[in-house]
Amino acid sequence: MEDLDPRFVRADSKWLARHRVEPGGAVDLASIPSVGGRKLDKKSARKAYRRSVRKLSELQEKFYADGRFAMLVVFQAMDAGGKDSTIRNVLGPLNPQGCRVSSFKVPHSEEAAHDYLWRIHRAAPARGMIGVFNRSHYEDVLVVRVKNLVEEERWRRRYEHINQFEKMLSDEGTVIVKFFLHISNEYQRKRLQRRLDRPDKHWKFSPADLAERARWPKYTEAFEEALARCSTPHAPWHIIPAENRWYRNLAVARILLATMRKLDLSYPEVTFDPSEIKLT
Amino acid sequence: MEDLDPRFVRADSKWLARHRVEPGGAVDLASIPSVGGRKLDKKSARKAYRRSVRKLSELQEKFYADGRFAMLVVFQAMDAGGKDSTIRNVLGPLNPQGCRVSSFKVPHSEEAAHDYLWRIHRAAPARGMIGVFNRSHYEDVLVVRVKNLVEEERWRRRYEHINQFEKMLSDEGTVIVKFFLHISNEYQRKRLQRRLDRPDKHWKFSPADLAERARWPKYTEAFEEALARCSTPHAPWHIIPAENRWYRNLAVARILLATMRKLDLSYPEVTFDPSEIKLT
DSSP, rough: OOOSSSGGGGOHHHHHHBOOOTTOOOOOOGOSSSOOOOOOOOHHHHHHHHHHHHHHHHHHHHHHHHOOOOEEEEEEESSTTHHHHHHHIITTTTTGGEEEEOOSSSSHHHHSSOOTTHHHHHOOOOTTTTEEEEEEGGGGHHHHTTTTSSSSSHHHHHHHHHHHHHHHHHHHHHHEEEEEEEOHHHHHHHHHHHHHGGGGGGGHHHHHHHHHHHHHHHHHHHHHHHHHOOOTTBBBBBEEEOOOOHHHHHHHHHHHHHHHHHHOOOOOSSOGGGOOOOOO | OOOSSSSGGGHHHHHHTTOOTTTTOOOOOGGGGGOOTTTTTTHHHHHHHHHHHHHHHHHHHHHHHHOEEEEEEEEEEESSEEEEEHHIITTTOGGGGGGEEEESOOOHHHHHHSSTTTHHHHHHHOTTEEEEESSOOGGGGGGHHHHTSSSSSHHHHHHHHHHHHHHHHHHHHEHHHHHHHHEEEHHHHHHHHHHHHHHGGGGOOOOOHHHHHTTTHHHHHHHHHHHHTOOOTTTTTTEEEEESSHHHHHHHHHHHHHHTTTTOOOOOOOSGGGOOOOOO
């Protein structure tokens, strides 16, 4: 038995399916709870999360040694959805040599002078490495759509570009896992208020956040379409209820662990006989 | 009092000086102990190390928010000197979004088609970020010298290039700290033997390691000259006795913490009045 509480012993396959967006289905965020783990005991869940992260960290060395796969973990969310915190809690404990976080902000001039996948491709993880994207190419069908930065005809084509790009990465050895951290409008208000209330958090707030918040319905629509159209067998989206941070951390850690376990990793065969080597 | 044991309450300035190579001095590695912390209690040292790493991690957010500085941490050592393990133990607990490790291996063709500082400069940390180099431009006066990959006249000029390059980085806001993890020849033998003895460590061993080990005296000479010539006030080298890993971790963590504390970091002033903003 892996965890004491039987509710955490759920098989890997169940964790993989639990929050996954089924390819081809529709997504209605209002019907999906943004608070997770209501029936779970918080303390046991925290313990299970720590255990999963430790196992993930152990497997990471084998993943690196095996060297056949790269792993790409994508995080998207509304503002204040907890991307930074999730990355810190779940990916932070990994060996930093094998894990690289890329944060995609407003494209700078060299990036903007290229197609939108150019900067993404450059940041793709090498074999043996885990690449974490804090925001991603999905911004090009989210903020770009909501703020009308390009014409509809142009962003509409992108769902297919993205699916094909991710298919190529997957065919060439990159395992892709995507997480949408799901929060409610009211929860966002509370989190933003907290940034205003705490002087050491003021720097995280920008008056521009208010304008973004006012676009909540448009973002919801954009997310729903992106999640529905770009959840594929080779690069599934997971909608994680993110308002209980302990549940969010547990779910993300368990999904990553389950994904890595499916890879059947092994240490590479060595071409020498260790017993024949004498060190002096 | 920061730590219970008075031997760990050493002021930051003492930690900064303790293992530093004085600019302009000579380095004789044989006269410097490779086993650290002989007079310390291992358990208290471990506790102090954990505490230092926690404080470093707290300060890292302020460092990021402040945004005036970048930090570059360089690790060099003989093979099996513990670079990977130190990076994992001391830098691993930081927020991975603000910390990026670059491992410099044999230059690939595009890298080799440029000057030796080209790939280094590309990996330099941005302001707010901590960049960690596992090996570095110093390989260009170490392995390159030992294996005669370029003529002596050419690698000899590089000490000055490196000092000037690091001076420019420092002038432009990058704080540089360099660590040489110091081990004995016998300790290296034991660590390599361990890789041969453990099947899950075989992949870390290469028969080429034997040839490198045979060049120990030449590497020692090359390190001594690099450490002596390139320890500057703006980019000091520290020689860390690395055979007690708990002491090594403590010393590296305390030196980084002391370096960061000297920066007098602050949260940036915001240009809006948080009390005037109403979230709905």
